[in-house]
Amino acid sequence: MPLCIVCNNKSTKQIFNCCKVRLHTKCVSSYLDKFSMRKCPTCNKKTKYYKTRFNDKENIFVQKVKCFLGKLNNISMSDTDARKLIIVDMFEYISKNTYFFSKNENIKQVVKKKLTEFYIVDEWAEANTIYHRLFKRYIKV
Incomplete structure (x- = not known):
């Protein structure tokens, strides 16, 4: 049986069909972060099917x-430019x-609380209508 390419143990689940790369279910997230989701590390081809659990x-x-x-x-309150970049990236994601x-109410509440702590609605989102609309749509202020 082939080894899991992340932890080098015997694998129980095949995630990629390209080159028969095998992974444990617990190793999927670290693999996805490392290889940007769809490339096989052995042949560098994009896979046709992406099989993982919901x-x-x-x-x-x-x-x-x-x-x-x-x-x-981790960013100080005075560094507004860095905060804006992270918030833009988060909204895009x-x-x-x-x-x-x-579907995830807990994450909604945490994001809403964190963004209102940083006064994003008053200071910055009003000026940037695209992200203000995103904020209203996804956070439902």
Whole structure:
């Protein structure tokens, strides 16, 4: 049986059909981050099918949003440009994954609380109508 390419243990689930790369379910998220989701590391081809469990995709979404929120926590309040860039990236990511965002109420509440803490609605989102609309649409202020 082939080894899992992330942890080098015997694999139980085949994720990619290209070159028969095998991964454990717990190793999927680290593999996806490392190889940008659809490329096989052995032949560098894009795979035709992407097979993973729905919960894995949802967990990856939650981890990514928590990563954005963690970056916001680490930036000082005076560094508004850096905060704006992170918020723009987070909105772009949320707009690409609206299904998972609308389904997960806990993440909605955390994002809404964090963005209102940074006064994004008053200071910045009003001036940038695209992101203000995104804020209103996905956060429902």
